[in-house]
């Protein structure tokens with residue numbers, strides 16, 4: 566697995582901080598949802614166990630509808646209304662069972678949910694107006710952090726604009742900045758770049774890597790895009806068709822940013838084919854295979 570460059574300097578010019586110790590574990594997770602007619606249940610996740618025990622960019626891939634968002638929301642303690650989550654099994658953070666949202670974990674979604682009535686600066690500062698964060702961080706400190714992250718994501722010049730005056734990529738930068746300004750130890754990302762055009766998506770992947778080098782944390786990143794998974798992942802976990810189990814898993818040692826030459830290399834192309842075959846397989850997963858390329 567690639568190790569975060571703890572003493573590196575990021576593309577944004579800020580010194581990197583050493584990664585904070587962190588672990589996130591799903592133990593024997595089962596998730597069942599009520600069927601539409603309300604008469605039965607559908608098992609969406611089946612005895613899933615997964616453990617992350619260090620900072621890194623961890624990609625979660627799987628066929629459409631297999632349960633990726635369900636698994637990610639569970640990691641973030643987000644509960645659908647009226648459904649017990651998880652049906653059985655345990656989510657552990659730093660080895661302790663965690664029910665509900667954890668203070669050190671934040672989520673970023675495909676729909677960036679920026680407030681239309683607030684400026685870019687106020688959107689990023691928004692969490693600090695709320696109870697937990699208002700108590701946790703002094704105003705002078707959070708205000709400096711907002712300035713700093715806006716410079717890091719390239720939005721300093723746009724800080725007075727409203728979301729409607731920004732492009733999709735810039736709006737997603739605001740959402741990313743709002744999550745990272747909290748300096749979370751766990752960052753959960755649900756297809757955050759899926760709605761962006763190809764070039765903006767690559768720019769955002771590069772930005773995420775720069776921000777990660779600057780301040781490593783444990784990232785779980787859901788995507789349905791194999792290329793994105795191979796471009797970003799230290800570790801890639803492929804889920805099976807529903808009910809989701811681990812179908813395949815591997816680590817990638819190649820440092821980021823990963824060159825076009827690496828992406829076209831025979832071993833990389835073989836890995837891509839292997840994941841695509843797994844994504845298109847009709848059968849459920851057949852266990853875990855760990856390889857490094």
Ligand SMILES: Nc1ncnc2c1ncn2[C@@H]1O[C@H](COP(=O)(O)OP(=O)(O)OP(=O)(O)O)[C@@H](O)[C@H]1O
Nearest residue numbers: 598599609628629630631632633634635636645648
């Ligand atoms: N609150 C809910 N109640 C009932 N069924 C649900 C609920 N949430 C999700 N589901 C069902 O669970 C299954 C998995 O959904 P989920 O969104 O986790 O999958 P996904 O892999 O993230 O999908 P996609 O790739 O399309 O984003 C789907 O069949 C979905 O309809």
